[in-house]
Amino acid sequence: xxxxxxxxxxxxxxxxxxxxxxxxxxxxxxxxxxxxxxxxxxxxxxxxxxxxxxxxxxxxxxxxxxxxxxxxxxxxxxxxxxxxxxxxxxxxxxxxxxxxxxxxxxxxxxxxxxxxxxxxxxxxxxxxxxxxxxxxxxxxxxxxxxxxxxxxxxxxxxxxxxxxxxxxxxxxxxxxxxxxxxxxxxxxxxxxxxxxxxxxxxxxxxxxxxxxxxxxxxxxxxxxxxxxxxxxxxxxxxxxxxxxxxxxxx
Amino acid sequence: xxxxxxxxxxxxxxxxxxxxxxxxxxxxxxxxxxxxxxxxxxxxxxxxxxxxxxxxxxxxxxxxxxxxxxxxxxxxxxxxxxxxxxxxxxxxxxxxxxxxxxxxxxxxxxxxxxxxxxxxxxxxxxxxxxxxxxxxxxxxxxxxxxxxxxxxxxxxxxxxxxxxxxxxxxxxxxxxxxxxxxxxxxxxxxxxxxxxxxxxxxxxxxxxxxxxxxxxxxxxxxxxxxxxxxxxxxxxxxxxxxxxxxxxxxxxxxxxxxxxxxxxxxxxxxxxxxxxxxxxxxxxxxxxxxxxxxx
Numbered sequence: 285x286x287x288x289x290x291x292x293x294x295x296x297x298x299x300x301x302x303x304x305x306x307x308x309x310x311x312x313x314x315x316x317x318x319x320x321x322x323x324x325x326x327x328x329x330x331x332x333x334x335x336x337x338x339x340x341x342x343x344x345x346x347x348x349x350x351x352x353x354x355x356x357x358x359x360x361x362x363x364x365x366x367x368x369x370x371x372x373x374x375x376x377x378x379x380x381x382x383x384x385x386x387x388x389x390x391x392x393x394x395x396x397x398x399x400x401x402x403x404x405x406x407x408x409x410x411x412x413x414x415x416x417x418x419x420x421x422x423x424x425x426x427x428x429x430x431x432x433x434x435x436x437x438x439x440x441x442x443x444x445x446x447x448x449x450x451x452x453x454x455x456x457x458x459x460x461x462x463x464x465x466x467x468x469x470x471x472x473x474x475x476x477x478x479x480x481x482x483x484x485x486x487x488x489x490x491x492x493x494x495x496x497x498x499x500x501x502x503x504x505x506x507x508x509x510x511x512x513x514x515x516x517x518x519x520x521x522x523x524x525x526x527x528x529x530x531x532x533x534x
Numbered sequence: 535x536x537x538x539x540x541x542x543x544x545x546x547x548x549x550x551x552x553x554x555x556x557x558x559x560x561x562x563x564x565x566x567x568x569x570x571x572x573x574x575x576x577x578x579x580x581x582x583x584x585x586x587x588x589x590x591x592x593x594x595x596x597x598x599x600x601x602x603x604x605x606x607x608x609x610x611x612x613x614x615x616x617x618x619x620x621x622x623x624x625x626x627x628x629x630x631x632x633x634x635x636x637x638x639x640x641x642x643x644x645x646x647x648x649x650x651x652x653x654x655x656x657x658x659x660x661x662x663x664x665x666x667x668x669x670x671x672x673x674x675x676x677x678x679x680x681x682x683x684x685x686x687x688x689x690x691x692x693x694x695x696x697x698x699x700x701x702x703x704x705x706x707x708x709x710x711x712x713x714x715x716x717x718x719x720x721x722x723x724x725x726x727x728x729x730x731x732x733x734x735x736x737x738x739x740x741x742x743x744x745x746x747x748x749x750x751x752x753x754x755x756x757x758x759x760x761x762x763x764x765x766x767x768x769x770x771x772x773x774x775x776x777x778x779x780x781x782x783x784x785x786x787x788x789x790x791x792x793x794x795x796x797x798x799x800x801x802x803x804x805x806x807x808x809x810x811x812x813x814x815x816x817x818x819x820x821x822x823x824x825x826x827x828x829x
Binding site: 373375 | 700703704706707710711713714715716717718719720721722823
């Protein structure tokens with residue numbers, strides 16, 4: 285059973301049919317890339333999954349484990365995210381790094397990170413996660429009391445990722461993490477995504493930088509004006525003639 | 535020497551009036567920050583607070599402390615109720631529709647008070663009995679001293695709440711980006727309700743202080759202080775909590791100094807003149823946010 289399973293999803297903006305009956309799956313431990321041109325509907329899909337915009341029809345099922353005492357009698361159930369209020373979704377183990385980062389500009393770096401752990405109760409566990417995040421992003425620790433709006437673009441992206449990781453998610457949705465960053469920073473961000481995946485977090489990645497996205501993904505879906513036109517193994521897609529032509533500039 | 539004493543006394547009076555404006559302005563500013571709307575019914579919460587206090591103290595003979603707590607609680611609940619019934623259904627409506635609704639709520643509250651208490655002003659004996667304080671040759675009226683202390687304490691508590699508590703930080707997060715706040719797990723509706731409750735509780739405190747000073751109530755008493763507090767909020771930078779405090783205090787001082795030394799008829803004109811001048815020079819208000827977008 286997939287960790288996240290989307291079936292026949294339809295989303296409208298007014299009369300515009302933005303997502304036209306899309307289905308796809310994300311399995312535990314995978315890195316899945318959604319690639320496609322501007323306006324293909326990539327961001328809309330992520331926003332619909334985390335409840336920022338409503339879907340017209342279809343289902344978004346997310347596997348939630350209610351494990352009794354550490355792995356013993358692990359029970360899992362599928363929860364329909366369409367019926368879950370947006371603010372409850374993070375508590376199920378899903379974090380979303382939105383397009384344009386959307387960090388809280390007026391709060392300090394540390395306050396931003398703490399907002400990521402808003403729904404968590406155990407102070408010691410939160411401290412542990414924070415220590416891990418500081419280890420992964422030493423720049424954030426250096427700047428923890430700085431107002432987030434004064435960070436550079438790359439630092440803001442790291443803060444947005446760190447903030448999402450503070451909820452200790454099972455799956456992390458990332459929307460254009462490389463947007464507006466210099467090539468060196470893009471490398472750094474993709475290395476971090478690989479690390480996040482290695483540490484056991486499932487990744488659903490939306491990217492315009494198709495080459496980089498395919499290079500780290502297991503599987504990918506290619507979107508065109510609200511439809512999935514191609515899907516499959518990321519390495520295979522990289523060698524697909526039509527993908528090369530349309531998205532890799534070869 | 536006499537002039538100096540007089541000026542200081544006028545400044546203190548201005549600070550007293552300004553404190554009340556600031557308490558009301560905080561409600562306008564916080565609600566604007568969170569819900570991006572001007573709650574024009576906010577001034578009338580002062581009036582409701584004043585009548586509630588009158589009912590509890592005079593008609594029901596409750597002890598003053600109990601009456602004050604009940605008044606503040608009642609106004610907080612009224613604030614939440616108004617938001618739920620009148621504004622929440624309009625979350626996605628154009629701003630003009632929300633503004634007109636707020637004016638409608640204002641009329642509703644005024645006319646409800648008119649229906650229940652009639653239009654005649656009701657005299658009210660102040661619940662504050664503090665003697666005039668003398669510092670050297672400067673004398674401060676007891677009520678003014680109480681207003682200053684109560685306002686100061688309220689503002690400290692509010693600032694601590696906003697900056698140091700989880701709920702306060704959630705409020706700031708929602709005011710900056712509702713969607714991102716939701717992704718953090720913040721219940722946006724509950725945060726909006728909380729903001730209305732806090733704003734209305736502050737208006738209730740302002741109402742209690744207001745009638746303790748002027749000792750009379752009528753159904754339309756919220757109008758003028760409401761508008762002036764709105765001016766104070768804009769002057770300080772609407773959406774900014776320190777801005778509302780600063781705007782309120784400045785407005786009170788400008789008003790009191792103009793009344794004393796220029797002309798009491800012109801004082802309102804001077805107040806609005808200052809507003810126009812500030813907005814010309816700094817359109818976002820004194821402490822308003824000029825957010826710079828970073829790519």
